[in-house]
Amino acid sequence: MEAENTPTEILPAHECWKLLRDAPFGRLALCVQGIPGIFPVNFVVEHGTIVFRTSEGTKSRFSEKAPVAFETDGFVDGGARVWSVIVHGQATTINQTSEILDTVHLPLHPWEMGRKDRFMRLVPETISGRSFAPLYASANHQEARARDE
DSSP states (O other), rough: OOOOOOOOEEEEEEHHHHHHOSSSOOEEEEEETTTEEEEEEOOOTTTTTEEEEEEEEHHHHBBBTTTTEEEEEEEEEEGGGEEEEEEEEEEOOOOOOHHHHHHHTOOOOOSSSSSOOEEEEEEEEEEEEEEEOOHHHHHHHHHHHHHHO
């Protein structure tokens, strides 16, 4: 049986933003004392930026005005395709009163107990995404096609 050709599709920026808006959570990647760290966060896309909540701690201390990466992924077409979006940029604490007042009303709620009163904004420098058919989806598709023949 011949393998089906399922190339990786490079996603345009507008499609990456659409996928980000619908994603339930992502991962913030940053360097903690010289060691890469990855932290799950919930987030909201606002005005072409990514806003997340955190507490005073590792994420806020080591992401403040430092290069960070943000990644989220998911499935489309009933699992027939996998997508991944990566954003590179810098994160900063939201300090200005007007911005804080706007941000407090965003649908961004902590996942765990404790104070999560620091709102941070990741300003993208680059955004990239890709989509592809996972091997199991290709195999299922080939099995279904073989049954139909």
